[in-house]
Amino acid sequence: NAGVTQTPKFRVLKTGQSMTLLCAQDMNHEYMYWYRQDPGMGLRLIHYSVGEGTTAKGEVPDGYNVSRLKKQNFLLGLESAAPSQTSVYFCASSYSSSLGELFFGEGSRLTVL
Amino acid sequence: DAKTTQPPSMDCAEGRAANLPCNHSTISGNEYVYWYRQIHSQGPQYIIHGLKNNETNEMASLIITEDRKSSTLILPHATLRDTAVYYCIVRVAVEIGGKLIFGQGTELSVKP
Numbered sequence: 001n002a003g004v005t006q007t008p009k010f011r012v013l014k015t016g017q018s019m020t021l022l023c024a025q026d027m028n029h030e031y032m033y034w035y036r037q038d039p040g041m042g043l044r045l046i047h048y049s050v051g052e053g054t055t056a057k058g059e060v061p062d063g064y065n066v067s068r069l070k071k072q073n074f075l076l077g078l079e080s081a082a083p084s085q086t087s088v089y090f091c092a093s094s095y096s097s098s099l100g101e102l103f104f105g106e107g108s109r110l111t112v113l
Numbered sequence: 114d115a116k117t118t119q120p121p122s123m124d125c126a127e128g129r130a131a132n133l134p135c136n137h138s139t140i141s142g143n144e145y146v147y148w149y150r151q152i153h154s155q156g157p158q159y160i161i162h163g164l165k166n167n168e169t170n171e172m173a174s175l176i177i178t179e180d181r182k183s184s185t186l187i188l189p190h191a192t193l194r195d196t197a198v199y200y201c202i203v204r205v206a207v208e209i210g211g212k213l214i215f216g217q218g219t220e221l222s223v224k225p
Contacts, residue, residue: 042200043157044214044215102157104156107156
């Protein structure tokens, strides 16, 4: 049972390049989330999904897109990376929105030069 | 969601109880208190949550004041492995999206 798996774990991009972070969970969870973590800022919600085929904006959605084509996968895309998107990205999932604890992946460290 | 206030850092001696406070004076009646922690460079880990009654599990105890405006997370016998950033979050139980907004947390250092 792998839980929540993120790929890649590390990536360096040049400004303007695009990339996709993949999050996969094997717990049959309905809800999935993407957070970013920056020094002194805690974790901030980027986008989330309440089920297959649905997505919604979180606290800091600008510059990111997401897709949830399959229940187990939640993709985070950067179409044109900017240095301000240098961060550690965490994916999480939960069984339901009500009272559900979040299960987090190990994080993906992205550097944009 | 109500905002929370936590001290930025705390120290605790190994083997002693660690008591982490959280103020949430604007909490609404349908908002729960959640605690997560994050050990350096790892993903956050769920610890415990509660509405108004005190809660206990294998990791910690959660004490919520009667007026629900503050709470305390208690690690009964802190170990070096409990050194982490602890986040207190309040949120509505049934909320579309179920998002949790993390603040800056308390950095707990457990010392030998």
